[in-house]
Amino acid sequence: MAPETTSLNRPLITASVMAATIMQALDSTIANVALPKMQGTLAATQDEMAWVLTSYIVAAAIMIPLTGWLAQRFGRKPVFLISVAGFTFASALCGLATTLPEMVFFRLLQGISGAALVPLSQAVLFDINPRENHGKAMALWGVGVTMGPILGPALGGWLTDQYSWRWVFYINVPIGILAYLGLSGFMPNTKKIAGSFDFFGFLTLSLGIGALQLFLDRGELKDWFHSPEIVVYALIIGISFYLFILHTLTAERPFLSVSLFKDKNFLTSNIFIFIIGVVLFATLALVPPLLQNEMNYPVMLTGFVTAPRGMGTMMAMMVVGRLIGKYDVRLIMAVGLGMTVLSLWKMMHFDLLMDETPIIYTGLLQGFGVGLSYVPLSTVAFSSLPQTLRNEGTAFFNLLRNIGSSIGISIVQTLLTRNTQINHATLAEHITPYTLHSPAIGALDPAHPASILALNGQITRQAAMIAYNNDFELMMVVTLAVMPLLILLRPASRAPQGSERVIVD
Structure with missing residues (x-):
């Protein structure tokens, strides 16, 4: 010791x-x-x-x-x-x-x-x-x-x-x-x-990390690149990390x-x-x-x-x-x-x-x-x-x-x-008037809105x-x-x- x-x-x-x-x-x-x-x-x-x-x-x-x-x-x-x-x-x-x-x-x-x-x-x-x-x-x-x-x-x-x-x-x-x-x-x-x-190194790294966290946290909510907000975050990430890496490799004390x-x-x-x-x-x-x-x-x-x-x-x-x-x-x-x-x-x-x-x-x-x-x-x-x-x-x-x-x-x-969306569409394709009365899902009345909602709920759960x-x-x-x-x-x-x-x- x-x-x-x-x-x-x-x-x-x-x-x-x-x-x-x-x-x-x-x-x-x-x-x-x-x-x-x-x-x-x-x-x-x-x-x-x-x-x-x-x-x-x-x-x-x-x-x-x-x-x-x-x-x-x-x-x-x-x-x-x-x-x-x-x-x-x-x-x-x-x-x-x-x-x-x-x-x-x-x-x-x-x-x-x-x-x-x-x-x-x-x-x-x-x-x-x-x-x-x-x-x-x-x-x-x-x-x-x-x-x-x-x-x-x-x-x-x-x-x-x-x-x-x-x-x-x-x-x-x-x-x-x-x-x-x-x-x-x-x-x-x-x-x-x-x-x-190294203020420049800290600034570029901070901007890159902050934008990355916002990009990841809000991307799904904003539908990713269909949102201008997410596009801006992506640009900040790319520019900031590029400048940070370049500066780190060339600065005397990064x-x-x-x-x-x-x-x-x-x-x-x-x-x-x-x-x-x-x-x-x-x-x-x-x-x-x-x-x-x-x-x-x-x-x-x-x-x-x-x-x-x-x-x-x-x-x-x-x-x-x-x-x-x-x-x-x-x-x-x-x-x-x-x-x-x-x-x-x-x-x-x-x-x-x-x-x-x-x-x-x-x-x-x-x-x-x-x-x-x-x-x-x-x-x-x-x-x-x-x-x-x-x-x-x-x-x-x-x-x-x-x-x-x-x-x-x-x-x-x-x-x-x-x-979940893709699986829901795939599973729904197999629903026919015959499957509505199959033992797997029970007898459902296609004319009744409650039955259709119940069926959709089951399909959604299985898709998820x-x-x-x-x-x-x-x-x-x-x-x-x-x-x-x-x-x-x-x-x-x-x-x-x-x-x-x-x-x-």
């Missing part, structure tokens, strides 16, 4: 860091189920309510890349403390909001404040633990990052039903206060590194260090975390609507039958921390990705007549698979990266996870809508179920396609210089 770490109170630092991480991770999904209740209170339309989610996502996405520079320039501890305090205060304001503009503005503050919490927590856990404990540290960190979005809808639904939608925000206040007190009392600071700020991408482990790990973001969050976005809209599950029951997914993730992370160091991380990840593929293959065969059993065991299997993949990936991504690049690295790593989740959700929801199965198949293929990249990863033979030291200012 390095002498700089012997005096650290690791348990209290870890508990404080994890409280902040879970608080932020929960908030990425906990408010989703409360939107209908919020819509009535705030007297807003469904289109307007979408900005409650969009403002948070866009603000967080823009601020994540800035985390690395802020932590280097001002020290990690003050940035962490300001983020926790800002996120807690903004959460209280969200709970007190009485109008839609107030809610959107306070959610924007939440996103700005909370963006640094997850990447900084990952960097802190790396630095306060010796190299041999990095696997266990990332297992614990992974629990917070993955369990938050999984348990968020169930917790949000329970708070909304039992109390009020405002409690999905108020719950952050006591957690935030405890995290702030723990971090202020026990967390060491890092050495400040003075450096110039906003994002090129040295990050010279590390093969880090580069390959970012591809994997992008795909994991797609699969993890796209499935989270698909299963609850399937259960509630097509199978008539109430909110609480939906939360209960999807909870085993989180249990699987937690079990995997309790095991995988002990496996890292004993087995090749590529083998562990291969097993995890294989379990994810198997779960998606099972989900391809979901049907409207099934009971809760397939949902529970596929969720458990997929949660275990994601846990086995996520922790080794988070460990090996930084195993050969110098400590001086860790703040930037963790920020970019988590940024790609968020972008992957946004892209994945956008793609599967778009395909769901379009494939086929579309859901198609989405699960797509995610299975994507996961299979990325698995060969495992051969590019290599376990680090030695710790990178300075990786086990905390430099106290």
Whole structure:
């Protein structure tokens, strides 16, 4: 153990860091189920309510890349403390909001404040633990990052039903206060590194990321390129990213260090975390609507039958921390990705007549698979990266996870809508006067409007179920396609210089 770490109170630092991480991770999904209740209170339309989610996502996405520079320039501890305090205060304001503009503005503050919490927590856990404990540290960190979005809808639904939608925000206040007190009392600071700020690089990257999030979040609502708004976003994305890449490759001190991408482990790990973001969050976005809209599950029951997914993730992370160091991380990840593929293959065969059993065991299997993949990936991504690049690295790593989740959700929801329409038309072609009296659908009177509406409802549900199965198949293929990249990863033979030291200012 390095002498700089012997005096650290690791348990209290870890508990404080994890409280902040879970608080932020929960908030990425906990408010989703409360939107209908919020819509009535705030007297807003469904289109307007979408900005409650969009403002948070866009603000967080823009601020994540800035985390690395802020932590280097001002020290990690003050940035962490300001983020926790800002996120807690903004959460209280969200709970007190009485109008839609107030809610959107306070959610924007939440996103700005909370963006640094997850990447900084990952960097802190790396630095306060010796190299041999990095696997266990990332297992614990992974629990917070993955369990938050999984348990968020169930917790949000329970708070909304039992109390009020405002409690999905108020719950952050006591957690935030405890995290702030723990971090202020026990967390060491890092050495400040003075450096110039690449404003042009930050501006172009921020515009590109912000436009991309708006493009993905509002594309389906606005019918994609049939809307001038979406076309404008696409142009901003193309121009901004082109200028950012060109500037990064030619500037003397770019906003994002090129040295990050010279590390093969880090580069390959970012591809994997992008795909994991797609699969993890796209499935989270698909299963609850399937259960509630097509199978008539109430909110609480939906939360209960999807909870085993989180249990699987937690079990995997309790095991995988002990496996890292004993087995090749590529083998562990291969097993995890294989379990994810198997779960998606099972989900391809979901049907409207099934009971809760397939949902529970596929969720458990997929949660275990994601846990086995996520922790080794988070460990090996930084195993050969110098400590001086860790703040930037963790920020970019988590940024790609968020972008992957946004892209994945956008793609599967778009395909769901379009494939449902196509499947509906295909199924309707086979409806004839003879099939109206078949045992499969029961005797219906074509002259009675109620019978035609009932038949159309059945066709729509079946068309949607086929579309859901198609989405699960797509995610299975994507996961299979990325698995060969495992051969590019290599376990680090030695710790990178300075990786086990905390430099106290």
